[in-house]
Amino acid sequence: MAELGDAGRQAPLRIGVAGLGNVGATLVRILQKDGAELTRKLGRQLEVVAVAARSRSRDRGIDISGLEWFDDPVALAKWDGIDLFIELIGGEDGPALAAVKAALEIGRPVVTANKALLAKHGVALARMAEEAGAQLGFEAAVAGGIPVIKTLREGLGSASIAKVFGIMNGTCNYILTRMGYEDISFADCLKDAQALGYAEADPSFDVEGHDTAHKLSILATLCFGYEIAPDKIRVEGISSISQHDIRVASDLGYKIKLLGIAERTENGIEQRVHPTFVPKGSAIAGVDGVMNAVALETDHVHELLMAGPGAGGPPTASSVLSDILDIARGTKVPPLGVPSAELLPFTEAPSRPHEGGFYIRLAAKDVPGALAAIARRMGDKSISIDSVIQRSDLGGKLMAADGSPIRTVVMITQRTLEASVREALAQIAEDGFIVGEPQLIRIEKL
Amino acid sequence: MAELGDAGRQAPLRIGVAGLGNVGATLVRILQKDGAELTRKLGRQLEVVAVAARSRSRDRGIDISGLEWFDDPVALAKWDGIDLFIELIGGEDGPALAAVKAALEIGRPVVTANKALLAKHGVALARMAEEAGAQLGFEAAVAGGIPVIKTLREGLGSASIAKVFGIMNGTCNYILTRMGYEDISFADCLKDAQALGYAEADPSFDVEGHDTAHKLSILATLCFGYEIAPDKIRVEGISSISQHDIRVASDLGYKIKLLGIAERTENGIEQRVHPTFVPKGSAIAGVDGVMNAVALETDHVHELLMAGPGAGGPPTASSVLSDILDIARGTKVPPLGVPSAELLPFTEAPSRPHEGGFYIRLAAKDVPGALAAIARRMGDKSISIDSVIQRSDLGGKLMAADGSPIRTVVMITQRTLEASVREALAQIAEDGFIVGEPQLIRIEKL
Numbered sequence: 001m002a003e004l005g006d007a008g009r010q011a012p013l014r015i016g017v018a019g020l021g022n023v024g025a026t027l028v029r030i031l032q033k034d035g036a037e038l039t040r041k042l043g044r045q046l047e048v049v050a051v052a053a054r055s056r057s058r059d060r061g062i063d064i065s066g067l068e069w070f071d072d073p074v075a076l077a078k079w080d081g082i083d084l085f086i087e088l089i090g091g092e093d094g095p096a097l098a099a100v101k102a103a104l105e106i107g108r109p110v111v112t113a114n115k116a117l118l119a120k121h122g123v124a125l126a127r128m129a130e131e132a133g134a135q136l137g138f139e140a141a142v143a144g145g146i147p148v149i150k151t152l153r154e155g156l157g158s159a160s161i162a163k164v165f166g167i168m169n170g171t172c173n174y175i176l177t178r179m180g181y182e183d184i185s186f187a188d189c190l191k192d193a194q195a196l197g198y199a200e201a202d203p204s205f206d207v208e209g210h211d212t213a214h215k216l217s218i219l220a221t222l223c224f225g226y227e228i229a230p231d232k233i234r235v236e237g238i239s240s241i242s243q244h245d246i247r248v249a250s251d252l253g254y255k256i257k258l259l260g261i262a263e264r265t266e267n268g269i270e271q272r273v274h275p276t277f278v279p280k281g282s283a284i285a286g287v288d289g290v291m292n293a294v295a296l297e298t299d300h301v302h303e304l305l306m307a308g309p310g311a312g313g314p315p316t317a318s319s320v321l322s323d324i325l326d327i328a329r330g331t332k333v334p335p336l337g338v339p340s341a342e343l344l345p346f347t348e349a350p351s352r353p354h355e356g357g358f359y360i361r362l363a364a365k366d367v368p369g370a371l372a373a374i375a376r377r378m379g380d381k382s383i384s385i386d387s388v389i390q391r392s393d394l395g396g397k398l399m400a401a402d403g404s405p406i407r408t409v410v411m412i413t414q415r416t417l418e419a420s421v422r423e424a425l426a427q428i429a430e431d432g433f434i435v436g437e438p439q440l441i442r443i444e445k446l
Numbered sequence: 447m448a449e450l451g452d453a454g455r456q457a458p459l460r461i462g463v464a465g466l467g468n469v470g471a472t473l474v475r476i477l478q479k480d481g482a483e484l485t486r487k488l489g490r491q492l493e494v495v496a497v498a499a500r501s502r503s504r505d506r507g508i509d510i511s512g513l514e515w516f517d518d519p520v521a522l523a524k525w526d527g528i529d530l531f532i533e534l535i536g537g538e539d540g541p542a543l544a545a546v547k548a549a550l551e552i553g554r555p556v557v558t559a560n561k562a563l564l565a566k567h568g569v570a571l572a573r574m575a576e577e578a579g580a581q582l583g584f585e586a587a588v589a590g591g592i593p594v595i596k597t598l599r600e601g602l603g604s605a606s607i608a609k610v611f612g613i614m615n616g617t618c619n620y621i622l623t624r625m626g627y628e629d630i631s632f633a634d635c636l637k638d639a640q641a642l643g644y645a646e647a648d649p650s651f652d653v654e655g656h657d658t659a660h661k662l663s664i665l666a667t668l669c670f671g672y673e674i675a676p677d678k679i680r681v682e683g684i685s686s687i688s689q690h691d692i693r694v695a696s697d698l699g700y701k702i703k704l705l706g707i708a709e710r711t712e713n714g715i716e717q718r719v720h721p722t723f724v725p726k727g728s729a730i731a732g733v734d735g736v737m738n739a740v741a742l743e744t745d746h747v748h749e750l751l752m753a754g755p756g757a758g759g760p761p762t763a764s765s766v767l768s769d770i771l772d773i774a775r776g777t778k779v780p781p782l783g784v785p786s787a788e789l790l791p792f793t794e795a796p797s798r799p800h801e802g803g804f805y806i807r808l809a810a811k812d813v814p815g816a817l818a819a820i821a822r823r824m825g826d827k828s829i830s831i832d833s834v835i836q837r838s839d840l841g842g843k844l845m846a847a848d849g850s851p852i853r854t855v856v857m858i859t860q861r862t863l864e865a866s867v868r869e870a871l872a873q874i875a876e877d878g879f880i881v882g883e884p885q886l887i888r889i890e891k892l
Contacts, residue, residue: 145750306750
């Protein structure tokens, strides 16, 4: 380590960046601006020498005139003028995959922020990296500015992780937070989020929970040492969350958050993404707006929470840079925490009773016997009801097609199987006492 | 990295542990119990081969019969049968210092959990380690189970840190949390904490803020690249916090936490440890009981919060182990983030107005003109008062020595210099309108 005190003696690390969107341009700017300070800290010069993007002429607020230009990211990945390839193109296949593979094939280290790529091809890419003796960094892929990948890969000693959960999508958290403070519908809130740049033109990937699922699958592998299984996740989004749900949650002492949760059980791994009632006093409930958070429950460390910005150019670029620094220092860690050959095949846990119970909201016809019929169907499935809330201010003045008035009925169940609840609700619908789709949200005792 | 897939090919890492208290014994137990799993993850065997402690015969719940025994930790540190020396003895000088130096002198890596040692000798020890090409790990020294050292050293890329603050002493946080939930005095709460093992027989080091100051000085160096300066910290403890303070804080929307705060200013570094009003909705306010938390404000990452267990055998041993794993992997990072030769001399920031204002509690004599006189003294020092609270339920039925009844007066100031407040309070005391010491607590807008 003596050489660390002798800045500049090591050859500079020559970096090629593919993709000059917000994160890419911010990264180039930081490397150009903070170069001297980074060299001082690192004892080695970092130098962006080449870039690849779609448009050469677009103004990105950075000077790329002195850099080698590539139209094709694969050509950049293979170019022998760089020591490290940074993939910030995005997409689970296509040029991003081709370029990352091209770099790893020749033993060149890669840093990527691409969670979709990793969720789909992470195990194969980790194997390629290990075989070629190249590092593969992806700190920025999950929870942008929070160093959660490093913590899971290197920072927890032998702590055996029992559960990982978190708020991993800023768009959803912004919408749910705002719905909690204002009487605004999901649809209007989403429109505002789009106008503010917090949501994509096509928001379904975010609001339906798929982005969270990708990230969760990567975290679960780092936590439990199983192969990445993004398709073995029960995913529900937030588009059905209403002001009713938010208000009742608040009255009961909860906030609604979209959580990704992965848990090690005796019979395999449980992975799920869904809106969740979390107790107002819990640390995760305090993570509002576009912030992200990841929490771990371990044998030795009990609970660890890391909260911070989940996206945005500067935080994400900062995480990319932390990977670059590790590679410049020569740090060697298997990309997925354990060598890919040691990853266990994914075993999906069978469904089991949900400890925290469920919140159920029904639009019930206000006719004699409706509530009794509903309660009976729940009882038939051995579901214990903790409380029933019928609030006049929640029902509005709705009418069913047959002219009967509608009342909003909320039930809180005790510990029970989700399948039982769904079966009971199907029968209640068949009985003809409710209108539309029931809302079903898990309550977590965090 | 190919060798990581080939477990056991590398020679085992032979470990010597000095100090078999709670953390040391837990560490030995984990290494003995989880050895196979660690070898699988790491591709290298970790083996405790020798221990040093005061009493050979004490029952620690671990089997040390097969291990080499040393009465003298220095002899263990020098013994050529180990590759890595773990110091868990404690104390800022004495055998801990001698043993750590002995190991580093011969180029042997060291892991320690000793914050007092690091606060006092950290720069010298880092220099020794760098010169000898040995690693020096101390993840467990600050916020036991939270990987904050690794995050600061390696995880934040170039993010330039503007401020670091946190709850770093579990004893104080337990006491303040419990005083917030129950009508119990500081003294009674401390007694309970001692009975529960959360506080030492001599608690002054914890409750007067010195433990927090040690930890803060280490974090500040990692954040700002200045030499460690544990003596350049304004330290106030929590022993003067009363139920009055806790109740008024709560009424105003705050909790009281003992924070360590270090901030980079234009003219140097500000380091302080003191009870602080923190807004109830803030993430740090939610960190209760024996939990610790460290928060960072950076240019690129905005705010990052890490919360978890601050002490205890298993979390602390887990942090020690994460350092061991890094050393086993060959990770090389300067102990203090930048090479010790690059550390800047510490420059103390001149005092400046405190943005959040102050909470002041006075025991004022209930005589005509007292409040006016107090207000005038504050005005003379250009201190703007935001609000004055005189609550009858807070005053009790106290009397001054001259027979006048006492009223508790609380004032909240706007942004002002602490020195001005202290001068005004000194004059108020001289005027004879108050009894005892005024309470002065900073309000932070986190």
